[in-house]
Every structure is written in C-alpha cells, then in structure tokens.
Amino acid sequence: MRTLLAITVIVLGFIALSFAQESMQFPVNQFTLDNGMTFLVVERHTAPVFAGYITVQVGSGYERTGDIGSAHLLEHMMFKGSQTIGTSDYKAESEIMIKEDSVYEMIDQARRLTPYIKINNPEKLDAHLKYIDTLKSTLDSLSQISSQYVIQNEFDEIYTRHGAAEFNAGTGYDNTSYFVSLPSNRLELWFAMESDRLKYPALREFYPERDVVSEERRLSVENNSDSKMIEQLIGTAFIAHPYQIYWEWQSEENNLKRSDLERFFKTYYIPQRIVVAVVGDVKYDEVKKMAEKYFGEMPKGIDPEPIYTIEPEQPGERRVEVTFEANPAVFIAYHKTSFSDPDEPTFQVIKRLLGDGRTSRLYNSLVLEQQICLDISTSFFPGGDMGDLHPGLFTIYAYPKEGVGTIDIENAIYAELEKLANTPVEEKELTKIKNNIDANFIWGFYSNLGLSGSLADAQSIAHDWKYLIRFRDKLKAVTTEDIMRTAKKYFAKENRTVATLIPKQTGGAQ
C-alpha cells in the first residue's frame, strides 16, 4: 500500500578523542529520511543492550496562552499507547472519545456563562449549576464506557515484559525526549513501539491523566521550596518570553482539552523536528532498514513558526520573596546568552569556575572559608548542555548557615562576581576548568543512554551533532579576557533578579 521512502543522505562522522598516549574512536553514523527525520547511530558491542533516544524539537518554551501545559501533558499522554496498543477496539473507543470531548465542550461553554448568570439572573443559578453537574456525570459515564476498550498501561507493559530499563521521558523548554534501554535483540520492538505512538497516537484516559499532572505539580512545585523559589525567580526575571513559566499553571492545566493537545501534536511532532539516536549493540544497516520501514511513511509536516518573542532588556534589579515553611535560601539570576551567541562558551566556563566542585570560587569562599553557606551552586536555566535556544539565565542557588542573613550571602556572592570582572583568572585555574571539560566529555560516553542523549541534544540544538565536539573546543579556547569581559557585561545589578525564601512559622517546624 505504501512504498518505502529512500534514504537520501548518509553522513559518516567520527567522534575522535586523542590523548598523549591513548586514543579512542566512536564512529557516529548519520542518515536523514526523506521526510526529514534524522538518525544518529553508534555501534558499541560491549554489552548486549542498546539505548534509544528520541528528541522532538518542542517543549514548554513553545507554549502560548491557551496551550500552557500542552507540552508536558502531551508527553504524559504519549505513554497511553496508540491506535494499536492500549485498546481492544480503537474505532469504538475513538467514537466515545469524540462524545466525551463534545460533552466536555458543553461543560466548558456552560462554565463561561456562570459569572453572567450570577449577576444578571441569579434566580437561574441553581438550575445552571445542576445542568453543569448533569453534564459532568454524563462525562463520567462516557469515560466508564470508553474504559471497557482500554487496555490499561499496555504500552508500558510491553516494554516492561521485554526487559526495558530506564524507560522514561522528559519535557524541557526547547525539547521533549523519549528514551528507553532494551536488550539488543529487541531493536525491532523499539522501532515498532515508538513509530506506532508517533504515527498513530491515541490520547486516551485524558481527563484522569490531567489530574495526575496536577498532582505532579503539587508534589514538584507547590510543596517543594526549591521549585517554588525557581518558579518565582524566573517568573520575575522574564516578563515576556515563554521561559518565564516554570511549570504549567494549575488554572490553565485544568482547562486543557484533548483537542489542544492534538493541535500541539500535529504542529510540532513532525518528522523534520524529530532526532533519533541509537547507541549500543546494534548494526547500522539494520537500524537504517528499520528506520525506513517504521518511520519512512510518516508524512512530513508544515514547519511551524518559531517563537519570535525576545525578552526585553531588564531595566533594573528585580526582587521577589517566597514565604514558605522552610529555611532561608537566596536564588540569584542574571540574563544570559542563547546557544549561538559567541559569549555562550565563556558563560559555560564561568559557571564551572564559580560553582562546580569544592575548589570553585563560590563554594570555596562562602562554604569553606567564610563558612556562611551550607551549600552553593551555579547552573543555567533552562540549562541545555550546549546552551538554550533562546537567551536564558545564569543562576546561583545559596543556602545560608543558621543565623546568617541572606543579604550577607548576596554581598559575598557579588564580591566574587566583581572579582571575576576585574581580576584576571590565573592560568592554573583556567587549566583546571579545561581539564574538567575534557574529563566530563569522556565520561559522557560511559553509558549508552548518556551518549545517545548528548548526540540527540546536539543535533536538536545545533542541527549538527558534531557541534558536541566543536563546542568542547570552543570551551577550551575561552581566554582570561573573555571571562573578564563577559563577567563585566552580564553581572550588572540591572541585569539581576533575586529571590529570597522567608521562613513561615507554622506547625512545629523551625
């Protein structure tokens, strides 16, 4: 019925690492299907296992008002199976899903009228609310009916039965990734499963899963002091760009519809936005053959418009407080570069210099010498390894020791940042950073999953996996002058946002 599309581009590259005495080589085989889907394959025949890593170039950074939460909820829904997996009769099931959605639409319409009935026809309010309740019970009974066709969690069950490890997914701002490790003789199972859910998704059990995601938000944000701080920090630092939302807002999540996710899926889950990396005990030719067989017929989509919003320059320091039942903390953010900015590699070096490890400047000064912090670290937000698609943030998270004021912590941090801007970094310290960059690069190859993730990320962000190596080289070329110039440029008070955790005194907690 369908003819397989020919593979047109085959690029063979090598990741080569050389040292004084030893060298190693990992050939990375690359091909792109006619529909634009890119595959990266590394054969590694040590253990009879492989990792499959699929990155879709969309995440919550693509959401606009009305879709907030779509990227994450859609990632959850992708575990519900497909039109083959997870159902005993998709045709019958989908008919009920359409009915569910139309009833939900009626509920939604009715809810919108409620405030007007309240002020204009209060005598009709009771009847109106009863009507909404009736619709809700209709929706429940429809869900009951559809559940008779659902084979619950079958997608997960098949993988589990075949011995899957590390089966999960993650939603970021720029990317959403789906990954799993399997015994190497299950390569075809992986292709069949992944192509099935990407080609023929079925967003079943939608309404309960929306509740699961709400519960995830309560667990991960509302009851977690670090996340609450980050939510306020980035919400304050950004006023325009989609990076400002840390986790979908409950009110928007609660009103997402299946049709919102279907639209989001159709717009972004298209082959030219998908990168697949397979690393482990596989044969390149076999991967190529199966890629054609299982993904070749996936139709190319229409390239969606990018996000045009550029965060306006911050005109002055922004400060925010978070009152929570936890001990004090201070989180600081500076606007920084995006992946393609020439200052990005310098920022990566600065991050390590300031906050990676016990000899990093902030840890050494605030934790070991001044002993005013219990812990301090530096990171990026959103935090892609090779930079983010849009300008993100450089962040410092500090936890004061008992009795130390957050303002003292802030001042000690600013003193270190100022030193970085005004005093050249010694050669030895820079060499240390570069040695660490080399070591981390090598350890990045240790596990199949780690390597597959790095390759897919590099291909997604830079549209070229070899950027993984070029980026490492750029990091190693960063100079003392680059560091001083970048520190001066970005670590200005006007460019800064500060969040402080103010302990709430309740219960028995101190």
Added chain:
Amino acid sequence: MKKNILFAMALISLMAISSFAVNPREMTFPPLKFEPPEPVRFIIDNGIIVYFLEDHQLPVITTAALFKGGTVYDQSSKIGLTELTATLLRTGGAGNRNPEQIDQDLDFVGAVINSASSNDYLMLDLRTLKKDADLGFEMLADMLQMPLFDTSKISLEISNRKDEIRRQNDDPGTITRRIYYQTTYAGHPYGNFATLTSMDAIKRDDIIAHYKKFYAPNNCILAISGDLTLNEAEEFVGKYFGSWEKSNLTLDSIPAATMRYKPGVYYGNKDINQANIRLGHLCIDDKNPDRYALDIVNFALGGGGFTSRLTGQVRTSAGLAYSVGSYIFNRPHTGVFFAYCQTRASAMSQAVQMMLDIIQGVKDSGITQEEMDMAKESIINSFVFNYATPDQIVNAKAMLELSGFPSEQMTKDLEAYKAVTLSDCGRVAGKYLDPKNMVITIVGNKEQFDKPMDMFGPITEVPMEIK
C-alpha cells in the same frame, strides 16, 4: 485560543489514518544469549579482596572501596558518627596533603572521590582518567590509610551537618521517610537519625576510633574496572594498598529488628496541600528464601511501575497521584515493606483506603498467573542490565561478597526467580503482607484532609521540633 468541537473532531479523524502492519503486542523474540563478563577476583596479603574487570573502551578507571560497617553501629548517644567519619575521610586531609590540597589536586585533573555510608555498608569511590590513575589511587589510598581528620574540618562538617538537621523539615518527603523509619524500626538502629545533640557529642577521638575499627584492609573489598590490564591492576593494588596493616577486626553483632510499634496512624504536621503517605511494616531479611516470591508479588502490587496494581488504580484510573508504588527493602537485620503516594489533601482518605484495599486484595487472593508471568519476564529479560557498564559489574560482585553471598549469586537469583510458582506467591503474600498492622505515616495539614485520620487507627502526632 481554544478551538471548537468541530475542529477537534476533524483532528481525531485525521489522526486515525491507518492500522498498523506489525503489532508490537504480538512480537516475540528468542531469549537473549550472552556470557556475562566475569571479573577477576584476587586477595592480597593484608586481606583486601579485589574484583577487577578489564575494559579498554574509554580511557577511564573506576574504583570502589567497600566495607562492612554503617550507621547501625553508631552508639545511640553519638548517632551520626558513621556519616561524619565517612565525610571526613574525603574532606579532612590525608597523607601529606591538607584538606585544601586534596581538593585542589583532585579538581585539577577532573578526578572525583566520593565517600558514602549507608545503614550497613561504607564506601569510597574513585573515578579518574587513566592518565591520572597514579594520583587517583594515591589519594584514595591516603584517605583510607592516613586520614588527617583536620580539626577545623571536623568543626565545619559537624556544623554543616547540624544545619542539614535544622533543614530536615523543609521537604515533606524527607519528613515522611523519617517518621516511617523511626516508627517501624523503633528500638533498632535502623530507626536512628542524627540530632543536634548527637552531633554535638561527637569528638575527634570518636572519629579516629571509628575509623580504626571499620576501615581496615581485612574488612575491605576493592572493585576496580576500566582501562587497565590485570597486571597493572595488581601493581596498583600492591603499590598503594599492599602495606596497609591488618587489624583485629571484630564487629558487634546487630540484632534483627522486631515489631515494637503500635499499628496506627503516625501524623506529621506540615502546612502543604498534599498528603504525603507511606504505609507498611517490617518484612524479611536479605537472606530469606521467600524473597524471590515476595519480589514477584511486590512487582505486581506496586514495584513493577505502570503495570502494577497500585499505579494502575491509584494513578492511571483515579488520577490521585503522580508517584505511587510499593517497595520491599531486604536488609541484613530485617527489611521493610511499604507503599507510598502523595495525593491532594482532599483525597487523603480515598488514597489510603485504596492502597490498603489493594494490599489486602493481594494478601487474600495472591496475584494472577498473568501478573506473575509478567513480573518474571521482566526480571529475566532485564537481567542483562546488571551487566550494562563495567563499574556496575564489579561493584555488584563486590557488594554480593560483602553481604555474604557466593559470587555466583546473581545467576542463582535468576534461577530462583524462574522457579517461583503461583502458589509460592499466594503463600508469601498471605504470610508477609499485613495491612491491618501497619505504620501509616501521613504528613500534611489535617485541616485539609477529606476525613479524619482515625478511620485508619489510633493517631500519634509525631512532634516536629528539631532537637
């Protein structure tokens, strides 16, 4: 922004384009054939047992030094001594390097040494590039044989640990875990947690005595993997660990934990909008032959991820939790079983009741043939992941020996899982699961709960003050 219903219907019909040729549900594969790499085991004169696995794929070396020991040996007045000593081996200076020099020399080459302690074991762990192997081994060896326990570092680590204790109520999950273990293991060292007072009681002499007692070559297993030949590995071990002197090792025997708690609800008050729930009881030890059947039962109950009853019912069907499941932790001196979830405060009783009912169902009727087959298939097919990376292989072998198992235990385990029958599952479920006599830990704000907690038994409010 929201599209109308016609649009949604149009999309659904667009997406329903084809039926699939190969149904993943029906795909079958022959069992994976593989020969697990076998690490070399050797013992040197002072008693160190070494597991070594050669792997030249990357120019890296991993080494773990494992010891019997752990927090179960802490005196009740000095709880925290084990953790503190482990930390100070890494941070307190060693050999001819003061603490700063250690950090600088390791960081300069990007090598990492971490120390860790658990209830029953101690570990130092080195990861280095091959070119820095000498430096890495030298520092690991110095930390184990010539720790300095710098006094200023002792005060800093004690003070930092006390700050961590002051922060122990910041996170609801941490509180739940603490209350659960303190209650379930009442009267046993597994239930011990360091306090401000116990940390203040620890002196430098205690640390030195603790170090001398546990960190001895005749209590040590080294697990080495990576870019070395066997000859090189033997040379490194001889050069850096050969002159480490044996000690007269006597470890106190630790009694098995017995049930000393009153079943019921143990409540921790924190003003949050979820109920953080963990319920369970003491279970079996790590040598109990019923552990295979019980693992399979637990897989079906809540250990097998989405395919388990707890996840299927509490998460997928009811939408009550993001993270829900159950766990069996087989430990040398009596393990535990527990089920857990976090749900919105207004669904607390619904979630607890559902979990208890599911456990009761498994206790009364066991699991189904399909559930057992599924668990076995998963265990058998994922067995290969025990051998995914070289460090995993040697570390696993070393841990087995340290825990008193024969070195072929991994394959024995696999055979034992295969041999479990449905009636074994029913028997162990009935014998070990006991939902009527549980410690039900609930952390949250009781004002927001849907029903009073006493429907699940007498309530003990656990004080949250930090001592």
